[in-house]
Amino acid sequence: xxxxxxxxxxxxxxxxxxxxxxxxxxxxxxxxxxxxxxxxxxxxxxxxxxxxxxxxxxxxxxxxxxxxxxxxxxxxxxxxxxxxxxxxxxxxxxxxxxxxxxxxxxxxxxxxxxxxxxxxxxxxxxxxxxxxxxxxxxxxxxxxxxxxxxxxxxxxxxxxxxxxxxxxxxxxxxxxxxxxxxxxxxxxxxxxxxxxxxxxxxxxxxxxxxxxxxxxxxxxxxxxxxxxxxxxxxxxxxxxxxxxxxxxxxxxxxxxxxxxxxxxxx
Amino acid sequence: xxxxxxxxxxxxxxxxxxxxxxxxxxxxxxxxxxxxxxxxxxxxxxxxxxxxxxxxxxxxxxxxxxxxxxxxxxxxxxxxxxxxxxxxxxxxxxxxxxxxxxxxxxxxxxxxxxxxxxxxxxxxxxxxxxxxxxxxxxxxxxxxxxxxxxxxxxxxxxxxxxxxxxxxxxxxxxxxxxxxxxxxxxxxxxxxxxxxxxxxxxxxxxxxxxxxxxxxxxxxxxxxxxxxxxxxxxxxxxxxxxxxxxxxxxxxxxxxxxxxxxxxxxxxxxxxxxxxxxxxxxxxxxxxxxxxxxxxxxxxxxxxxxxxx
Numbered sequence: 001x002x003x004x005x006x007x008x009x010x011x012x013x014x015x016x017x018x019x020x021x022x023x024x025x026x027x028x029x030x031x032x033x034x035x036x037x038x039x040x041x042x043x044x045x046x047x048x049x050x051x052x053x054x055x056x057x058x059x060x061x062x063x064x065x066x067x068x069x070x071x072x073x074x075x076x077x078x079x080x081x082x083x084x085x086x087x088x089x090x091x092x093x094x095x096x097x098x099x100x101x102x103x104x105x106x107x108x109x110x111x112x113x114x115x116x117x118x119x120x121x122x123x124x125x126x127x128x129x130x131x132x133x134x135x136x137x138x139x140x141x142x143x144x145x146x147x148x149x150x151x152x153x154x155x156x157x158x159x160x161x162x163x164x165x166x167x168x169x170x171x172x173x174x175x176x177x178x179x180x181x182x183x184x185x186x187x188x189x190x191x192x193x194x195x196x197x198x199x200x201x202x203x204x205x206x207x208x209x210x211x212x213x214x215x216x217x218x219x220x221x222x223x224x225x226x227x228x229x230x231x232x233x234x235x236x237x238x239x240x241x242x243x244x245x246x247x248x249x250x251x252x253x254x255x256x257x258x259x260x261x262x263x264x265x266x
Numbered sequence: 267x268x269x270x271x272x273x274x275x276x277x278x279x280x281x282x283x284x285x286x287x288x289x290x291x292x293x294x295x296x297x298x299x300x301x302x303x304x305x306x307x308x309x310x311x312x313x314x315x316x317x318x319x320x321x322x323x324x325x326x327x328x329x330x331x332x333x334x335x336x337x338x339x340x341x342x343x344x345x346x347x348x349x350x351x352x353x354x355x356x357x358x359x360x361x362x363x364x365x366x367x368x369x370x371x372x373x374x375x376x377x378x379x380x381x382x383x384x385x386x387x388x389x390x391x392x393x394x395x396x397x398x399x400x401x402x403x404x405x406x407x408x409x410x411x412x413x414x415x416x417x418x419x420x421x422x423x424x425x426x427x428x429x430x431x432x433x434x435x436x437x438x439x440x441x442x443x444x445x446x447x448x449x450x451x452x453x454x455x456x457x458x459x460x461x462x463x464x465x466x467x468x469x470x471x472x473x474x475x476x477x478x479x480x481x482x483x484x485x486x487x488x489x490x491x492x493x494x495x496x497x498x499x500x501x502x503x504x505x506x507x508x509x510x511x512x513x514x515x516x517x518x519x520x521x522x523x524x525x526x527x528x529x530x531x532x533x534x535x536x537x538x539x540x541x542x543x544x545x546x547x548x549x550x551x552x553x554x555x556x557x558x559x560x561x562x563x564x565x566x567x568x569x570x571x572x573x574x575x
Contacts, residue, residue: 012371012374012375012379013375013379015368015371015372015375016371016372016373016374016375016376016379017375018368018371019368019369019371019372019456019460020372020387020390020391022368022453022456023390023391023394023453023456023457024390024394025405025409026394026402026403026405026406026409026453027393027394027397027402027405029405029408029409030397030401030402030405033405033408044404044407044408044411045408045411084301084302084305085302087298087299087301087302088298088299088302088303090298091294091295091296091298091299094295095294095295095298096295097295097296097299103299103303106303106306106307106310106311107306109310110306110310112506112510112558112559112562113510113555113558114510114511114513114514114515114531114554114555114558115511115514115515116514116515116516116531116534116535116551116554117514117551117554117555117558118310118313120317120534120538120547120548120551121313121314121316121317121548121551122309122313123538124313124316124317124320124544124548125309125312125313125316127544128316128320140309141309143305143309144305144306144309144310147302147305147306148306151302201395201396204398205395205396205398205399207399207400207517208514208515208516208517208531211535211539212535212538212539220398221398221399221400224398224400224401224404225400225517228400228404228521232404236401237401240397240398240401240402241397243396243397243398244393244394244396244397246396247393247395247396247397248389248393251389251392251393252389255385
């Protein structure tokens with residue numbers, strides 16, 4: 001029974017491909033429905049092909065405004081979380097100090113906490129302090145929950161780094177600052193980049209924590225949430241599809257650049 | 267690709283690395299830690315204290331709240347919303363098991379069988395992250411639409427008869443049933459299962475498989491005795507990374523479910539943002555936090571991978 005044998009050998013491949021299809025099906029639907037021309041307010045049923053939404057992506061009021069708010073928050077949150085997180089990661093890997101266990105738990109806990117708990121407790125803090133909810137409270141929250149992820153990404157990279165390289169730099173009379181900028185930072189850069197990318201993606205896509213602490217500010221995920229109640233414009237799918245394509249292109253290009261560099265070195 | 271695949275699962279074990287002693291600058295680590303740790307203390311730890319205090323306050327929005335150590339709020343909240351708690355655990359637990367069953371083959375495929383397709387499949391696993399998860403969750407409304415091809419197929423295969431006997435669906439509908447919510451939860455948190463599984467599978471030395479084969483182990487025995495035990499760290503962090511966010515989620519229950527599928531996250535959200543009953547909301551959130559922390563500690567102890575933290 002050659003077929004049964006083939007099936008036995010490749011069962012795991014077939015199951016894996018099924019999972020991949022399950023993961024990608026919604027993206028395919030989002031893309032296909034960006035060319036839809038829905039009859040009612042909701043874009044859930046296929047009607048007819050149309051390029052209207054692609055020609056006018058900002059045609060829905062507030063949509064592009066919310067997109068710009070999200071991009072600004074993601075940019076500043078990435079910057080803040082990467083800076084603070086990288087410093088913590090360096091301290092954890094390169095130095096011995098007291099309270100190491102406490103610091104580790106404080107970094108682990110936000111990742112082990114359901115978002116809704118962090119969102120609700122942060123809101124009680126802001127309410128008690130009488131803070132004005134909006135751009136700044138969202139930014140504070142985003143830096144808070146992105147921080148731990150940056151720390152783990154940078155830590156993994158710095159940990160795999162040979163400390164002898166830094167010792168060598170110091171033996172060659174480089175000062176601590178010079179050693180850091182010319183040796184440590186370039187080697188840690190891929191870890192920092194990975195952390196920053198993760199922070200950007202997490203911040204840009206966050207809904208639960210933002211929903212609690214946004215006041216009347218509307219980010220892109222909040223716009224989508226609202227539209228699920230009021231009616232989903234096709235433009236949402238256009239932006240979703242564009243984001244997917246840009247992300248895949250970005251990764252492919254950076255892979256090609258990386259390959260060429262490693263070939264040049266070899 | 268290197269930057270993305272090298273990003274470890276957030277629960278990567280803390281391997282002891284060489285730590286060179288520093289001659290001077292004994293305060294340097296504290297200066298490096300200060301800004302980030304201060305941020306976490308003020309905006310993560312302090313809010314937990316405020317929340318605990320809010321949960322034992324009484325009063326009203328107009329007259330203000332006061333700490334009266336009114337612990338009955340906890341009892342009232344639990345007796346009013348225990349079904350939502352149970353639902354959260356059941357839905358998140360089912361979704362976690364499904365994620366493991368679906369995610370393991372794909373992680374295995376990427377680690378051992380993908381060959382030159384490895385990077386491409388890896389990109390396809392991560393790329394959906396860059397489209398807002400709300401848009402992707404809304405797409406499930408189309409996929410599971412009444413009378414659509416998926417529901418039609420499930421119906422003709424009599425799958426829906428089984429699920430409605432289990433109470434997961436009602437009639438020939440999938441949308442607005444527990445099945446739709448579980449399906450959405452599984453979908454949303456699947457990558458959080460696949461990535462740690464892949465990281466721990468990829469570390470396994472291929473020669474161990476050969477050795478098992480040389481000792482006349484069948485493929486299934488090799489998997490059961492060699493591969494799976496060695497991938498346990500990935501299984502543990504994957505299940506935690508899936509279960510925790512799924513248990514607190516309210517997006518899937520809201521978009522794909524109905525009033526009968528409300529989870530504890532939905533209650534917290536409504537109490538906080540619409541009903542404005544802060545003590546009850548804070549108490550519920552506190553119970554959820556305590557339950558999750560207890561579970562995580564117990565789970566990590568049992569599975570013997572304490573170096574996760």
